Amino acid sequence: MFFLLDMERIVTLPPQHFGSGLRDVLHKQLVREVEGTCSGKHGYIVSVTKITDSGKGRVQVGTGKATFHMKYQCVAFRPFKGEVLDCVVTQITKLGFFADAGPFAIFVSSSLIPDDYEFTSGDQGPCFTSGDQDVAIVRNCEVRVKVVGIRVDATEIFGIGTIKEDYLGVLGGPDMS
Structure with a gap:
């Protein structure tokens, strides 16, 4: 069965991606990390449909990378007994x-x-x-x-x-x- 889920994930970006296209890069990175994965709880993540909040990035001390607390909606496929x-x-x-x-x-x-x-x-x-x-x-x-x-x-x-x-x-x- 297919479900529309609200999920969260922390995405890390290196400093070379900071700039005017930051939100697009964040979206592409989230899609790359999430789509096609499987978790026992949610099933297979088919597609990211919407990013509801990308949050403010926090720069990591020492690495210069930034972490973003992303909230998004996705379509998940989770089969059930009897389906x-x-x-x-x-x-x-x-x-x-x-x-x-x-x-x-x-x-x-x-x-x-x-x-x-x-x-x-x-x-x-x-x-x-x-x-x-x-x-x-x-x-x-x-x-x-x-x-x-x-x-x-x-x-x-x-x-x-x-x-x-x-x-x-x-x-x-x-x-x-």
Whole structure:
């Protein structure tokens, strides 16, 4: 799920950036440091949307660098148990498949795939094929997955998913548009 968060961070700038473009440099530095990062509490920071306060800089004694207490708004992606996500399959093994929903990696075990799907390793590479050979889970296909478990680390969030419920499973193949 996506959230709009109010956050704070201390940004340090060296003296060569002091001048008329200081606020632009501060904004770019904040974006560089924050966007794309992950914290267990807030999830993945997708984008800085607005800087609400850049504060007054304080010059550090001895280094000449200035620190700014920045307050900003950002969009964060934080997956939850029970959430349904559209993902892209990245890897398939006999034990299941891995899929990505943006930066969030999900593993779907073969026990959480419908019973009529079988693992095969044919000309197209490894895949799970339905009993009637009508639907196949192959690399780069889109699947709809329900998150059944989440492991949160300091810099990463990993999930376990299922496609064994109604309205879950393959949405489209890699060659479909």
